[in-house]
Amino acid sequence: MFGERLKLARKRAGLSLRELSARLQNRVTAQAIGKYEAGQMFPSSSVLVALGDALNVDLDFLTSTQVAELCGVEFRKDAQTRVKEAARVEAAVIDRVERYLAIEAILELQSEIHDLADHRPHIVGSYDEAEAIADQLRADWKLGIEPIPGVAKLLEEKGIKVLALDMPSNFSGLTCEVKRSNGLPSLPVIVVNTAITLERRRFTLCHELGHRLMSGTKNDLDYEKAMHRFASAFLMPASSLREEFGRERHALAYAEIKSAKHFYGVSAAALIVRLRDLNIIRDGYLTYLFQTMARTWRSNEPDALLEQGEKARDEEPERFEKLVYRALAEQLIALPKASMLLQKPAHDVEFAIRGAALADANHRQ
Numbered sequence: 001m002f003g004e005r006l007k008l009a010r011k012r013a014g015l016s017l018r019e020l021s022a023r024l025q026n027r028v029t030a031q032a033i034g035k036y037e038a039g040q041m042f043p044s045s046s047v048l049v050a051l052g053d054a055l056n057v058d059l060d061f062l063t064s065t066q067v068a069e070l071c072g073v074e075f076r077k078d079a080q081t082r083v084k085e086a087a088r089v090e091a092a093v094i095d096r097v098e099r100y101l102a103i104e105a106i107l108e109l110q111s112e113i114h115d116l117a118d119h120r121p122h123i124v125g126s127y128d129e130a131e132a133i134a135d136q137l138r139a140d141w142k143l144g145i146e147p148i149p150g151v152a153k154l155l156e157e158k159g160i161k162v163l164a165l166d167m168p169s170n171f172s173g174l175t176c177e178v179k180r181s182n183g184l185p186s187l188p189v190i191v192v193n194t195a196i197t198l199e200r201r202r203f204t205l206c207h208e209l210g211h212r213l214m215s216g217t218k219n220d221l222d223y224e225k226a227m228h229r230f231a232s233a234f235l236m237p238a239s240s241l242r243e244e245f246g247r248e249r250h251a252l253a254y255a256e257i258k259s260a261k262h263f264y265g266v267s268a269a270a271l272i273v274r275l276r277d278l279n280i281i282r283d284g285y286l287t288y289l290f291q292t293m294a295r296t297w298r299s300n301e302p303d304a305l306l307e308q309g310e311k312a313r314d315e316e317p318e319r320f321e322k323l324v325y326r327a328l329a330e331q332l333i334a335l336p337k338a339s340m341l342l343q344k345p346a347h348d349v350e351f352a353i354r355g356a357a358l359a360d361a362n363h364r365q
Helices: 002-013 017-023 030-037 045-055 059-063 081-106 127-140 151-157 198-213 223-235 238-245 254-264 268-277 283-291 319-329 335-342 346-354 356-364
Strands: 067-071 122-124 161-165 173-180 187-193 214-217
Touching: 002 017, 002 030, 002 045, 002 059, 002 081, 017 030, 017 045, 045 059, 059 081, 067 081, 081 161, 081 173, 081 187, 081 319, 081 335, 122 127, 127 198, 127 223, 151 161, 151 198, 161 319, 173 198, 187 198, 198 214, 198 223, 214 223, 223 268, 238 254, 238 268, 254 268, 268 283, 319 335, 319 346, 335 346
Parallel strands: 122 214, 161 187
Antiparallel strands: 067 173, 173 187
16 A cells, blocks of 8 residues: 555656656665555655655655545546646545544544445436436435535535545546445545636536446436536426426526526526526527627636635535544644644644634733
């Protein structure tokens, strides 16, 4: 496992074996590093520290054994530049999951409990089947037909680990299965890019949820479009939209679209495509919209849910941070440990625990 982590960290840094050796001032040869990665040798403690410094990773990342591997992570491989980016994302996911599992172990929580355990992934042959799976999940989770105020919060309530990470711009999100060591059950994880808009973040979370429930398609059905259909149906139930817009429309007012996109928490483009999918509007009118009123909506969201610079509080995963503060408050961990787990300065973590009392104490000094 150490070898795999070392190789991943090296790829994330974009270094060849020779380049890493040079960064170590040739203290270790490229051949020796290759043997570390192949599991044929293990470095001394001093070399291990030097490797961590050279690759800018914590030793915990290189030596931890909780996460064996990430399964089912699919990245596009059509450009060489993607290799480093994919390694960066994969390393960030492993690092965050390692810390997540560490705090759950301290609090003696069962990491493997989640509400997708009884949902066997389907192979779908039509977009209507993808929609039916979304409807069934809403029914199983007793969501009714009302909009979902916080998708990230909902998924965390259902036991799914949601990570919001700073990822390269060409990644909106991903889902994967975390294979753990010592025969422990695997865990579903959904990751979303913190840099994308709130509209895209909500849709991406639901799209990746679809990947947990649908393992493939048949009849030459486009797999990613099936995920889009699932996400649209999960966020905008058909019966709710028909109540909002009627069963058939020949034209739409911008004010209606603006109101509905805020009501459902989706992009304007996703909304009108959803209306077409439900035959509330026709293909011809959708084409007309994208040629006129909606011609810039795919790249520039009209009347965004959040102003630029605002934080998407309703879509920020909170569980991991809450668990760390719980352990710190209960004195199960010390401040330095909490700071390391949260990757935050110790002063900020202490303020989150003591609040105004800390500010008053600093003022009196």
